[in-house]
Amino acid sequence: MTTGVRRRMGVEERRGQLISVALELFSRRSPEDVSIDEIAAAAGISRPLVYHYFPGKQSLYEAALRRAADELAARFEEPHEGPLGARLLRVMGRFFSFVDEHGPGFSALMRGGPAAGSSRANAMIDEVRRAAYEQIVKHLGVAEPPARLELVVRSWVSLAESTALIWLEGRRIPRAELELQLVHDFAALVAVSAAYDEEMAQIAVRMLAGEPTDGPFGDLVGRLARLVPPPRW
DSSP, X not given: OOOOOOOOXXXXXXXXXXXXXXXXXHHHSOGGGOOHHHHHHHHTSOHHHHHHHSSSHHHHHHHHHXXXXXXXXXXXXXXXXXXXXXXXXXXXXXXXXXXXXXXHHHXXXXXXXXXXXXXXXXXXXXXXXXXXXXXXXXXXTOSSOOHHHHHHHHHXXXXXXXXXXXXXXXXXXXXXXXXXXXXXXXXHHHHHHHTTOHHHHHHHHHHHTTOOTTSHHHHHHXXXXXXXXXXXX
């Protein structure tokens, strides 16, 4: 019979382990409800050793927040190939996968959690929103977004965020339906803005060019057409 020997970790490796453990616990419960003692136990080390690597729960929370923010921002990256509607639908699928996997952690990330009011936490949240905005603008192929397009994309990013937070409260709507609906919401926001502005109209035409009838945007057109009453002769 052999006796297990605990491997000694380097500083960065141990810090990484503690961040992973904290993020996992924060993903299952609100960060306010997770104690340093629980994090230490899950990592297999003592409470004082946690404080050796992080001054307190706030600094550990912000480190976990940093990792979550980087991962969430990466979910918006998508190859610029194929119809835009399908690309956005894949992005929404990855976004909601993150939300689904990290429910309480996602809520804490977007609402501030125990770091509410922290300039670092707020900066990380803004980074995620900025990354999402920049990715969408790149997919539209617009080098210098006009004011109306910036309004549309930022509004849509906020809508996706708030939709996910509400969905987490009870998951009362099938996730796949919400992912598709958010893609439809993006098309609708662009279309309404295009009705008011010629530059946005040109962007909308380019956006819809080559979209297949069986894609997300074509699906929206079909759904809207069913709402229009037949003409009376």
